[in-house]
Amino acid sequence: MTHSDPSPPAIELRDVTKRFRTPAGSVHTALRRLNLTVAPGEFCAVVGPTGCGKSTTLSLISGLEPASRGEVLVDGGPVRGISEGIAFVFQNDAVFPWKSVLANVAAGPLFRGVPRREAVEQARDWLRRVGLAGFEDRHPHQLSGGMRKRVALAQSLINRPRILLMDEPFAALDVQTRQIMSDELLRLWELTRPAVVFITHDLEEAIALADKVVVLTAGPGTVKATFEVGLPRPRRAQEIRFDAAFVEMYQRIWESLRDEVELAYARTAAAPPSTAEPEKETL
């Protein structure tokens, strides 16, 4: 946890500002002077109110969007274009609906020039790991929401990323499936141990999963506070919620988050719909 080791952090955002031009022509500032560091293998959860620029942070790290100002470093080097060694699990389904489950998972290695036979073998391997052996020939629409998330996870992790970015990946799932997927994610994370930035609205989910929880302010987003989660691993997301240390942690972070949530809510409730800022940034 200490930064005494000589290897550079997996992710470093220095004084990053991101502005968008809205369709109406005005300028919308999504992030302002944001600083964030994630160590290799560290699991970092980012929480914050709606519209605070959480998703924007991920687009900057992945290289899908350039920063307007400041520096974005991955493995010590500045980000230019899509960075190698990064995986991204999207909020909505981003698996390819016209590809079979197997072809979806094998897509990454195939794009990167791995021979077909080897890619398919790796894909079968990862499907076994996420518990989808036997579903290779199905198409995504034939699977449940939780199963599609497993496909997305296998599709991302097969590239053995050093950094895994997750944008509210389980938000669309029902509560039980979500908890099962949390445990599943921790188990898979242990296999390759990438650095993770996990964005969520759900504070419980954030604490149950992460080493570190970062609270962002209401937009324009910047870091309000950082909390180290000292809970021991391996954890069981379904049971850790009853732990006294968990509850205490939850109260401390909620103290910090509450003002921002209320501020963000007051803004959306007060603003007339025509001038409301677009909540979801485009990629």
Add this chain to the structure above:
Amino acid sequence: MSTARPDTRAVSPTPHAGTDIAEPAEAGTRPRRRRLVVNAVRFVPLVVFLGGWEVLARAGVLDPFFFGQPTRIAAQVGDWVTGGTEIGSLWTQVGVTLQEALVGFAIGVVLGIVCGIALGRVRMLADIFGPYIKVLNSIPRIVLGSIFIVWLGLGVQSKVALAMVLVFFAVFFNAFQGTREVDRNLVANARILGASKRQVTFHVVLPSALTWIIASLHVSFGFALIGAIVGEFLGAQQGLGLLISQAQGSFNPNGVFAAMVVIAVIALAAEGLITLLEKQLLSWRPPQLSGADL
């Protein structure tokens, strides 16, 4: 009251029919009876229309000299099939028209897809060529048929060119729109997974735009036939269009209608083939989306 409910359920089948075996008896007979009723009633308008036409023609209300007569149209088709037409065997005419339509269709579809995706993917190209395409689309392209006959002669080439032009625009606009509508999350996902621009085009954009492109194929095969026949109309030595224009020249409405019947059969067969192709290519879609059968 009690009969209304099962009906609404029958028209919305569950997507995963295999898993649901709760009420097999009721669910099995209702749709079958419904299908019988639909098929039976479906023939009524046809019989009324053709029967009325025939009766009115025989009674002298409609002059068969101008309006034709169903039985004579049928006789004309029969004549052509058994004895051939004034310009040679019916099958030769069908073959020529079909060849023109199919070649024009194939070239138009390929060009339309390539240009549509290229302009949809490359902003710069769309900005440069957009206005030209709009202008070309707004002129009545059927007039080009005359130009093509001047350029390419009375043979097959001029008809192929006309069919191609008509097909191209229909396919182009759908391919272009389909490319623009591709889910940006899917493109972002492919790029992060390591796809090059080319791989994004072939693995994400093309399959996604295919839904739009295939929808345009239904319309554009009709356009290909129109192109071929109008081209023949304007000047040809063979083909169904020539058959029509000759029937028109000799005041033979039955001949015009008979050619129409032959063309309709061709168009329906092509429509069936395109639907088969659609089912094949879009088999990944959930059934309730690909269901609209008309």
